[in-house]
Amino acid sequence: MxxxxxxxxxxxxxxxxxxxxxxxxxxxxxxxxxxxxxxxxxEVRDSSxxxxxxxxxxxxxxxxxxxxxxxxxxxxxxxxxxxxxxxxxxxxxxxxxxxxxxxxxxxxDLSSSPAHxxxxxxxxxxxxxxxxxxxxxxxxxxxEDLLPELLDxxxxxxxxPIRMHLSIVEGVGSVVASLNQEDQLRSGLEQMVAPLAQGLDSARQKPHLLGEILDRLIVIIKQLHMTESNAKATCIGHLLCNTLWPMIRQCLHHHPTDSKLVEKSCQLLKDSMRCVPDLFKHHLPDVARTLVTAFQQHQHSTYLYSAEVLARTYAKDPENVPVLTELFNQLSGIGLQSLVHSEDKLEEIRELAEARESIPAILQPWAFTMARQLYESELQEARSSLAKLQAELQEAQHCAKPNVQVSESECAGCVALRAELCAAQEEARKANARAAAASKAWGR
Known part of the structure; x- marks a missing residue:
């Protein structure tokens, strides 16, 4: 067959x-x-x-x-x-x-076309x-010969519509990124980025348009792959450092509470850093300051992820360690204060603290500190409740004197009190077990 x-x-x-x-x-x-x-x-066949x-x-x-x-x-x-x-x-x-x-x-031109x-x-x-x-x-x-027409x-x-244009951006961007001549590459990238930079400035107060501009920039930068420092990398680094980074900083400054714009801005920042890390590292102090300022205004988790990307990209260079250490300390302090004042979200905090593998390495010491404080508070509350119930039961002297005649309602009250005591003992046991399990999981 x-x-x-x-x-x-x-x-x-x-x-x-x-x-x-x-x-x-x-x-x-x-x-x-x-x-x-x-x-x-x-299979492609000429005879087909x-x-x-x-x-x-x-x-x-x-x-x-x-x-x-x-x-x-x-x-x-x-x-x-x-x-x-x-x-x-x-x-x-x-x-x-x-x-x-x-x-x-x-x-x-479809403007005059009937709806159907x-x-x-x-x-x-x-x-x-x-x-x-x-x-x-x-x-x-x-x-390459068709590039002028493609750019037009x-x-x-x-x-x-943005969905259609992103496909065009990706297609033209792939052709530009494949160019080996520095002058051609620079010209092509400038022609793609320049109208977006102008649009970003004019649409400063229009988050929807800003998001679409950032989407286009992300697609363009994703096409660029630098493996070594050369003239091509220098050309791209100049664009990223002198044009894109100020644009990212501007978006974060004007829209710190817009989670979608923040996420897209940080995505563009990550792609820019990874494209030419050696050239971008000179902006590391400025990036760190921007992340801290933005995180103070609104605690988006995207800022923490960006800090993790910075650490993974630059932590091996001893010159960058002081900047990254200060970034960690400031973000940790802001995050800890935010969580301390989020008593209505303690269950979410507990789940995060127990999932060590889901937490970026740079934040693990902070997460352990938060987890320890959370469990100690929970255990102390359970023990306090237990002690209170034990004292109340001790005051019910008739429960300890079998020859004393008591009413049916008094006897039922003691039974209920003993039930509460058993429940409190179980809660204290569970709290103690959770604290022990978390400490073992974190190796502390």
Missing amino acids: AVLTPNTALEHVLKSLFDEEKKDELVQEAHFFVLAMVASSA VLWDLIQSLPTLISSAPSSASLDFTKKTAIELLGNLWQWVNSRKDFLGLALVMISQLLVP ELDRARQVQQAASTAFKHICVGGKLHL LYGVTMAL
């Missing part, structure tokens, strides 16, 4: 698609959908009849919409083209043609943005 491989499945679906009796749009769309799943796993289909897709995709079914077919055809990025990138002449065709779908057509057009645009990303990322080493597209599509 023959084994059904991706290649044999591909040829079978293609044969079915090219059957003359199966040319209506719905059947064609179904074949495109199956091919999108199969062809991405198939899939090339006949690939070369026909631009004409289909660029055709004017005439019906809802054709729109859905176009959408699936675009998704198919994106899934065939390995095939498309094997032929440089077709690579440029495919990107030009997809780019045209990303910039139409607008939704379908947006779905086609979403598919086009995803296909654009796949083809750019896969063919980034062959797209990046700019003119800035008003697209």
Whole structure:
């Protein structure tokens, strides 16, 4: 029995698609959908009849919409083209043609479209943005000549919904990041970051827009991978240190209570540090001061995670130890005071303190101190309650004198008191066991 491989499945679906009796749009769309799943796993072969289909897709995709079914077919055809990025990138002449065709779908004016057509057009645009990303990322080493056009597209599509534009950002950013010439790399990054920096300044009081700008910057920086200090790293370090870090600091300063903006700002900070750690370390004191100031205003856990990233990145350098030590002491002090005044959240604090493996190493000494204080307080309260009940029971002298006649209500009161005493003894036992188990887990 023959084994059904991706290649044999591909040829079978293609044969079915090219059957003359199966040319209506719905059947064609179904074949495109199956091919999108199969062809991405198939081996790229110059002799495959899939090339006949690939070369026909631009004409289909660029055709004017005439019906809802054709729109859905176009959408699936675009998704198919994106899934065939390995095939498309094997032929440089077709690579440029495919990107030009997809780019045209990303910039139409849909403002006058009826509502029922607008939704379908947006779905086609979403598919086009995803296909654009796949083809750019896969063919980034062959797209240097098209970079001016790609950067223009990046700019003119800035008003697209953020989900679509992030795909374009990732696609263009991957091409820019692959450049080896310092001048080209610097120019490409500046053209991508400059409009975002301007937008960040003008949208200072609009958290939603700021968040979308930070999302774009994060995607751009994630494309950059530096393994050594060279001219390329210096170029990127200059951008991160002189442009992105001030932008991050500005966001944290103006929106310290917005948890989403804080998280995105710290994410961008982490990615920037890890991209060029040697060049970024000169800003370590400034970063530490910013984290402390922000944490004083609002105790977001993201600030603590950022401190952990700083420690893991720079703690091995003796020159950075004083700055990191001071950062730890100040954050610990602020955090401890915050938790002391959070009596309504003691159960959450206990769970955190017991989960040692979930706590960053830099915060473990502080967490143990907090846990010890919590358990000592709990144990002292249990013992105090126990002593009080024992004293009350001792005062009930008739319980100790079997010959003394007492009323039924008095006897029931003693029974209830003894029950409370047993419950208090059990609580004290549990508190003592929790304290012992926590100390053993923490090795203290």
